[in-house]
Structure formats: structure tokens, C-alpha cells
Amino acid sequence: MRITLNGADVECDAPTITLLLGDVPIGCAVAVNHEVVPRSVHHTHPVNDGDTVEVVAAVAGG
Amino acid sequence: MSRLVIAGEVLESRLFLGTGGLPRPDLVRPVLEAARPALVTVSMRRASGSAPAGLLGILRDIGARVLPNTAGCLSAGEALHTARLAREALGTSWVKLEVVRDERTLLPDAVELLDAAATLVTEGFTVLPYAPADPVLACRLVDVGCAAVMPLGSPIGSGLGVLDPHAIEAVVAAVDVPVVLDAGIGTASDAALAMELGCAAVLAASAVTRAEDPVGMARALRLAVEAGWIARRSGRIPRRAEARSASPLTGRVS
Numbered sequence: 001m002r003i004t005l006n007g008a009d010v011e012c013d014a015p016t017i018t019l020l021l022g023d024v025p026i027g028c029a030v031a032v033n034h035e036v037v038p039r040s041v042h043h044t045h046p047v048n049d050g051d052t053v054e055v056v057a058a059v060a061g062g
Numbered sequence: 063m064s065r066l067v068i069a070g071e072v073l074e075s076r077l078f079l080g081t082g083g084l085p086r087p088d089l090v091r092p093v094l095e096a097a098r099p100a101l102v103t104v105s106m107r108r109a110s111g112s113a114p115a116g117l118l119g120i121l122r123d124i125g126a127r128v129l130p131n132t133a134g135c136l137s138a139g140e141a142l143h144t145a146r147l148a149r150e151a152l153g154t155s156w157v158k159l160e161v162v163r164d165e166r167t168l169l170p171d172a173v174e175l176l177d178a179a180a181t182l183v184t185e186g187f188t189v190l191p192y193a194p195a196d197p198v199l200a201c202r203l204v205d206v207g208c209a210a211v212m213p214l215g216s217p218i219g220s221g222l223g224v225l226d227p228h229a230i231e232a233v234v235a236a237v238d239v240p241v242v243l244d245a246g247i248g249t250a251s252d253a254a255l256a257m258e259l260g261c262a263a264v265l266a267a268s269a270v271t272r273a274e275d276p277v278g279m280a281r282a283l284r285l286a287v288e289a290g291w292i293a294r295r296s297g298r299i300p301r302r303a304e305a306r307s308a309s310p311l312t313g314r315v316s
Binding site for chain 2: 028030036038054057059
């Protein structure tokens with residue numbers, strides 16, 4: 001299937017967030033189709049063809 | 063120095079710091095140690111593969127709370143999404159709410175800001191909005207439940223200081239939540255002035271991170287915030303048009 005990961009078009013076959021991204025460290029968060037996916041359900045949250053996945057991290061800012 | 067309380071939380075310093083813009087990452091720790099800020103702002107950006115553990119670890123070490131911002135958001139919707147991501151990423155419901163109109167002026171969009179603030183408060187966020195120095199809008203922001211208001215002294219990153227001291231004083235007089243001077247600080251005297259005008263705290267970023275000596279400026283701002291706070295509580299003398307000698311006028315040698 002094809003998904004959009006942080007703006008890039010990528011081919012993947014991972015059925016869940018955890019299998020797609022691994023363990024997401026503290027300071028990072030994941031949204032699928034513009035909805036935040038809590039860390040506690042990454043291992044069950046499905047990744048579907050056409051999904052838009054965003055992974056963000058806290059960085060130094062003003 | 064009596065302690066600052068925002069949303070029931072005691073903060074150990076009246077200086078908040080942003081660390082974006084430092085020329086080298088190894089300056090983060092010495093800058094934070096010199097500034098000793100109560101809150102340190104961070105931004106949420108697409109992960110580039112490097113873990114953010116370094117910065118968060120330093121914040122833990124120095125006892126500063128992390129304050130995620132919504133910098134770069136141009137609409138209430140973007141700001142809401144960013145705030146929700148930040149809460150998930152960092153486990154804090156505090157947010158420095160920024161919604162700007164365009165990337166040239168970086169001035170707050172009051173309409174989008176108020177809209178986003180109201181929604182975030184209903185979702186349980188502690189909202190600290192970056193706002194125009196407008197006492198009417200400040201009241202509106204408090205009405206919807208903001209825990210503080212953060213009027214700008216001058217545009218973000220400009221270093222122009224507090225361009226309209228009367229407006230800042232008007233915001234301080236208008237609301238009963240802490241007022242945090244945000245944006246425009248260029249050097250220590252700007253921070254001291256903000257505190258003398260009645261602000262409860264000052265947030266600085268570029269003033270420190272883009273200074274020739276960021277560690278020196280971090281320390282200077284810490285001292286200036288403390289000096290301004292003490293001066294505010296010590297009652298400055300009234301301004302007068304004419305001189306008034308501090309030496310006795312009687313018994314002079316003639």
C-alpha cells in the first residue's frame with residue numbers, strides 16, 4: 001500500500017503504527033489523517049492504504 | 063523574590079526561555095544553567111530521525127518545565143492540532159499558543175487566537191497565548207479561560223524591546239492573571255523595563271540565542287528580570303520636570 005509519511009509518498013506493508021515506526025520516543029507524537037494517535041494504541045492502530053501519517057518531535061524553539 | 067504561580071503551579075523563576083536559534087547545540091546546557099528559566103519553550107516539527115531526548119534531558123536536569131509552542135501555525139485549526147500533538151509527545155497540557163497572520167510580520171491573529179484558546183481550554187489545556195498588547199483582547203482571552211496572557215513588546219526576533227510601555231501597563235491593569243512579556247526583548251534593560259511595568263515574567267529567545275555571547279546574555283536577562291521585579295515592588299520615585307536636591311539645602315558653606 002502507499003501512504004504519505006511526513007509529506008513523502010512511501011510504499012509500506014506495515015499493518016500497525018508500531019510496525020511502521022517502531023517505538024516512538026518520548027518527545028515525539030504521531031497523527032494519522034490529522035488525528036493524534038495516543039502512544040498506548042500504536043501497537044493496534046491500523047495503517048491503511050492512502051493514510052497520511054505525521055511523526056513530530058519537540059525541537060528547540062522560541 | 064516571591065514566586066510566580068500560573069494555573070496553580072508554582073514557578074521558581076520569572077524568566078522563560080526559548081532555545082531556538084543557538085549557533086551550537088552544546089550551548090543549550092550552559093545557556094539554561096545561566097538563565098535558570100522556569101519554563102523552556104519547544105516547537106513541534108516533523109521528526110527527522112534524531113531523538114529529542116537531549117534537550118528534554120537537560121530540562122529535567124535543570125528543573126525547568128517544558129512549554130510547547132504552536133509557532134508557525136497560521137490558523138486556529140493548525141494550532142489545535144499542534145497543541146494536541148505536543149500534549150501527546152511531552153505529557154504536558156501547557157501550551158504557548160501562537161497563531162500568526164503571516165510569516166513576514168509574525169504578528170498574532172487575534173481572531174484565530176481567541177478561537178483556538180477557547181477550544182483548547184475546553185479540552186483541558188493550560189493556555190498561555192502570545193497576543194497583541196491589547197487590554198481588551200487580553201480580557202477576552204482571560205474570559206475564555208487562559209491562564210496568563212503574553213503580550214508582545216515588539217515583533218518576534220526584532221530586539222526592539224518594549225515599544226509601547228503604556229499598552230503593556232494597560233494589559234497588566236486589565237487582567238488578574240499573570241502577564242508575561244513575550245517577544246521583542248533585545249537586551250537586559252528591555253527585560254527589566256517589562257518587569258517594572260508590572261509583568262509577572264518575561265519570555266526571551268532570540269535575545270539570548272542570537273547574542274554574541276548567549277551564556278552571558280542568559281545571565282544578564284536573569285539578573286534583569288530579578289532587578290525589574292524588585293524595582294517594581296520598591297516604588298520608583300515620581301517623575302518630575304524639575305531638579306530636587308538629595309543633599310540638605312541648609313548649612314551650606316558660603
